[in-house]
Amino acid sequence: QVQLVESGGGSVQAGGSLRLSCAASGLRFRPYHVGWFRQPPEKDREGVACISSPDISTYYVDSEKGRFTIYSDNAKNTLSLEMNSLKHDDTAVYYCAADYGACEDYQRGVDNMEYWGKGTLVTVSS
Secondary structure, three states: OOEEEEEOOEEEEOOOOEEEEEEEEOOOOOOEEEEEEEEOOOOOOEEEEEEEEOOOOEEEOHHHEOOEEEEEEOOOOEEEEEEOOOOHHHOEEEEEEEEEOOHHHHOOOHHHOOEEOOOEEEEEEO
8 A cells, every 4th residue: 555644844934945755655666756746725736846766767847947856765765855945836735646657647747646645734924
């Protein structure tokens, strides 16, 4: 059974940084990919970044390139998202999601991800 548990959300002022983590378990086959989505208030869930295993290739949505960094610690089965220069518009519930295959599947959107965490709230005050 695949389980994803997010942590690290909270409140931060604009311009600040946060690091989100996702503890993943149960992904038994490779390749697989794990990524972050977010859902701002009253908006649809949207992609943020993805990382695949075992090749550790990454994908970022254009708007987050340079501000966010996704990385994994395979020894700890943990995925992290380092977020810098946060803006009010980054306020959202951030979800960790996973599925088998490559990040090209992640790019097809939320309907293509099989496993989801419960989310962690990030609030950026302006």
